[in-house]
Amino acid sequence: MRECAVPAPVVRGRFAPSPSGRMHLGNVWCALLAWLSVRSQQGVMVLRIEDLDTGRCRPEYADRLMDDLRWLGLDWDEGPGAAQPDGPYYQSQCAPLYRRALEQVAGAARVYPCYCSRADLHAASAPHRADGTVLYAGRCRNLDAEQRAQLEAAGRRPALRVTVPDRDVAFTDGLCGPMTQNLARECGDFLLRRSDGVFAYQLAVVTDDGRMGINQVVRGRDLLDSTPRQIWLQECLGLPQPAYYHTPLLCAPDGRRLSKREKDLDMGALRSRFSPRQLTGRLAALAGLVPPGTQCTPAQLVDVFDWNKIGRDDVLISDW
Template sequence: MTQVRGRFAPSPSGRMHLGNLFSGLLAWLSVRRSGGVMVLRMEDLDPDRCRREYAEQLADDLRWLGLDWDEGYGLGGPHGPYLQSQRTELYQAAFQKLEGQGLVYPCFCTRAERLAASAPHRSDGQVIYTGKCRCLTEEEQREKSANRCPAWRLMVPDREMSFTDGLQGPYSEHLERDCGDFIVRRSDGVYAYQLAVVCDDGAMEISQVVRGRDLLDSTPRQLYLYERLGLRPPAFYHVPLLLAPDGRRLSKRERDLDMGALRRRFTPEGLTGLLAFWAGQLDKPEPAVPGELAGVFDWRKVPAGDITVLPELLEA
């Protein structure tokens, strides 16, 4: 049996919050339960938001909780570098491969134009791009390039893309209708998350991806990229989101329960036990250590639906 290779790939754009930690713990437990290899990668694509000091703090917070890793940030390994900002050549090569297949095209639309020319929004509010720039002639592209640097989109086919998630079950999207042509390189030259994450997980031989349920609808697009780039996709497990009592998703932007506050209020064992309780691994929130939980971790006990974080449970 091939050894499981899992990863935790946070963005060092601020302090981790409780939701990040929940996904990270489940990823770690799943890998350790199977005796696999854990990789820590920093997804620092955005130069305006990501900082090295955040990456250092993130690594320190993981060590504080008792979540170690076998290769990756700070350790190195055979698949480095483990900072996305240092992997641009890999993304460029993938972009050129897609370009050689005639699948990418420049998009000159402003945000306002994208909204005006979009298909009806999906139920989650996502705009579906209708392909306005897909049929521009080379002359029209040159004219527009004189005034605006384009983003680059991947042309998707009229095709259903389906997979079975390890926690959420069967999931399917029609690429053209539900996703639309999506950006693989921004107008500032930064490669988009969808392309980078596929390149990285493929190159690092990741076989299991555990991440938040909010990324479930990204998976069909990524599976299409895996296919076009000739890479083997991993198994996916999309875990529930942690919600505030008013229904808001916990986020870095609003500084909900970040690790600075959590470390002042909890011991590592206390916080681990609370997260494990929410994940269905404990009958009640009581102190626990990750190493002990790994031996009895069971995906069948993890709830599929989102979890409301009750304030009284955070009174350490």
């Protein structure tokens, strides 16, 4: 009897922006590549609004962001304004989900209160990685009940950290290749909830990707370093590991990666200077998908998209 082939799982990808300001060219670059990867595999595109920090994120920014995506021709199958089988799609509405996830992590690893201020974390004696990143030294890991009570009496509000194991986490990124990080030496105990009660990005994104069935994550290379700790949290929560693609960053002529402070390259300025076809064509040319000068829609790029065409090095932006 001939064995039946097992169908490949449907690709479920997402674009998960933070509405803390107007999208810039680098955000659009990532959105386009994530969208093309999903559409080229006949998958499901999810839009999630990562507005955990309600002090910086505003509803009007989220509305403008979605308008910019529609202007470009980047649609989504699930999320605000579309089907919502795995809602909420705004992280600001998900605190009960993150609270349950935190409890589950606490059942698999040691979670403890941390009273360190920003100055404590950046003290000269704090351990640093080779790239200058500060590692948490474990200052609050072994505080006893009396010491914690004294700190709280002095007005210190604790954050919550999780103790990471001394082990390597390895994965293969679709663009960056094999990656390995030792959690204890290169990451350190990290936050699950801030001292103001806001749940940390690492816990929120893992929880949301798991409940939404996301199996392909396309995002900027600046988040590559977060992936090992997210994979470990997935293990703690019993969640599957998505495929990861960390895209090259778009950089200003002086080498700085683009940010929302670059007002000349945010979507307000870009929409005043380019049509959707012009902007899409310029980004597609940076990705090596079309010749320079091409004007096109995202839909016209689906058949030519291939991850093997995307360069591995950060892209210097000039003549914009």
